[in-house]
Amino acid sequence: MAILGNIIKGVINLKDKFSSEIIHTEAQEKVLKELLEKAKDTQFGKFYNFNDILNSDNISSTYSKMIPYFDYNKINKEWWYKLHDGEENITWPGNPSYFALSSGTTGKSSKRIPVTDDMIDAIRQSGIKQVFSLSNFNLPADFFEKEIMMLGSSIDLKERNNHLEGEISGISASNIPFWFKGYYKPGEEIAKIDDWDERVNHIAKNAKNWYIGALSGIPAWIELMLQKVIEHHNLENIHEIWPNLQVYTSGGVAFGPYEKSFNSLMGKPVTVIDTYLASEGYIATQVRPETDAMQLNTDSGIYFEFVPFNPDYINEEGSLKNEAPSLGLKDVELNQDYILIISTVSGAWRYLIGDTIEFTDVEKAEIKITGRTKFFLNTVGSQLSVNKMDDAMKHLEEKFKTKIPEYTICAKRLEDGEFYHCWYLGSEIKNSNEEEIANELDSFLKEANKNYKVARSKALKGVKVSVISPDKFYNWSERNKKKGGQVKMERVMKEDKFIDWENFVNKS
Incomplete structure (x- = not known):
């Protein structure tokens, strides 16, 4: 009998029973006021008159009028x-203890994003919320006695100018509570290994000694780790060595494109729980099994604003125009793409995180990630978002009985002077007819997106598809020093980056 597991599950159920339902709009008003109060005496707070905002009749409205939008480049150049x-x-008061390194998807050099002690506390509180929400998923008591494999970047953080630097997954893992360390795998010694391939080799060698009940990490890298374990032990599936694996906590990118390839590594179904941990904070987590949407962490150090997604609001380099209107949580609507703006306990203010979301339930503050502002393809008016592209990949997977975990696209002008959508699909489609795939892809997108259909009748000449091994995508990430980390593969590339990509594919 799982005595400890029953105790832990009982505590979680009891906590859930006596916890009051969060009123998210009220929680957000409280968070904004707390942020402004704590930062009012900082250089930023004095410059933008936080005291005046706090004394205004409508704090949220005054705040949005008095503070401009920032992206990383702007806030780093002017303040950080x-x-x-x-x-x-x-x-933010004092100095941050950490800086999260993030090269994002297109940056050539790492961004250094402040991570304060207050942010570490906020991430921890959101993590506890996620643990308590497990009571909604009807997991057996013995699950709570099993170990959790957290696969992120190295926890061997680098010291620089009186602070530590690393990716947010490494920073978070290095700050796990003492009581959790007995459950945490691969353990500190292996997790400190900087080279991702070497770390995964150690995981594969030790896999038989662990009783893994849950996995956590970026889907692409979790898959490669599982493949390595399966290959090392000559298994049919991962459940042959980890029979108690019941939960996978996904994060960083949408799980949908990886679902089919991930399930092929399983011997039985697992519960997939989506999370949204960015370098700038723990944004949201799935709290109930009836939906794969995630609930915004509205009471844990982040104030959210939402800009209706409109290409006219976005500058060419991806920043927001000052005249773009923002909404608070009380004013958002369903089935509308929004650009996510955050203000945080790490001193990010009206910060463009780069993701677009839509609400699936406003009262519960539940969202889905729909794409990236830089991944929105609007060349010649096609207006393709990543969620439409993901839907197209699922359609192709069903049509051609295959898996397509990775893809990228560029609107490229070819030799005839006309624009084409050039797609690279990461798949093992046998004897693939790329022209047939291109026609099927084109037909699906015409049906799914009226703007795309109009573009195809005018300036968008055609669609070209190249099918390559998924390994080329992973090798591309490795070349860009992003293997195993908080990576978001470039779903949409500009022409100059695409030239580099095609040269890489043809050479490798």
Whole structure:
């Protein structure tokens, strides 16, 4: 009998029973006020008169009028650079203990995003919320006695100018509570290995010694780790070595494109729980099994705003135009794409995180990620978002009985001077007819998106498809020093980056 598991499950159920339902709009008003109060004496708070905002009749409205939008480049150029010069109290009191390194999807050099002690506490609180929400998933008591494999970047953080640097997954894993360390795998010694392939080799060698009940990490890298374990032990599926594996906590990117390839590694179904941990904070987590949408963490150090997604609001380099209107949680609607804006306990203010979302339940503050602002393809008016592209990949998987975990696209002008959508699909389609796939893809998108259909009748000449091994996508990430980390593969590339990509594919 799982005595400890029953105790833990009982505590979780009891906590859930006596917890009051969060009123998300009220929680957000409280968070904004707390953020402004704590940061009012910082350089940023004085410059933008936080005291005046706090004394106004409508704090949220005044806040959105008085503070401009920031993306990383703007806030780093104007404010965060001072932190690296040793100044304190810039956009948040004191100095951050950590900087999260994030090259995102297109950046050539790492961004350094402040991670304060207050943010570590906020991430921990959101993590506890996720644990307590497990009571909704009807998991057996013995699950709570099993170990959790957390596969992220190295926890061997680098010291620099009196702070530590690493990817957010490594920073988070290095701050797990002491009571959790007995459940945490692969353990600190292996997790400190910087080279991802070497770390995965150690995981494969030790896999038979662990009783894994849950996995957590980016889908692409979790899959490669599972493949390595299966190959090392000559298994049919991962459940042959980890028979108690029941939960996978996905994060970083939409799980949908990876679902088919992930399930092929399983011996039996597992519960998939989506999470949304970014370098800037723990944004949202799935809290109930009836939906794969995630609930915004509205009471844990992040204030959210939402800009209706409209290409006219976005500058060419991806930043927001100042005149773009923002909405609070109380004013959003269903079935509308929004650009996500956050203000945080790490001193990010009206910060463009780069993701687009839509609400599936406003009262419950539940969302789905629909894409990236930089992954929105609007060349010649096609207006394709990543969720439409993901839907197209699922259609092709069903049509051609295959798996397509990775893809990228570019609107490219070819030799005839006309624009084409050039797709690369990561798949093992046998004897693939790329022209047939292109026609099927084109037909699906015409039906799914009226703007695309109009573009195809005018300036968008055609569709071209190249089918390549998924390994080429992973090798591309490795070449860009992003293997195993918080990587978001470029779903949409600009022409200059696409030239580099095609050269890489043809050479490798």
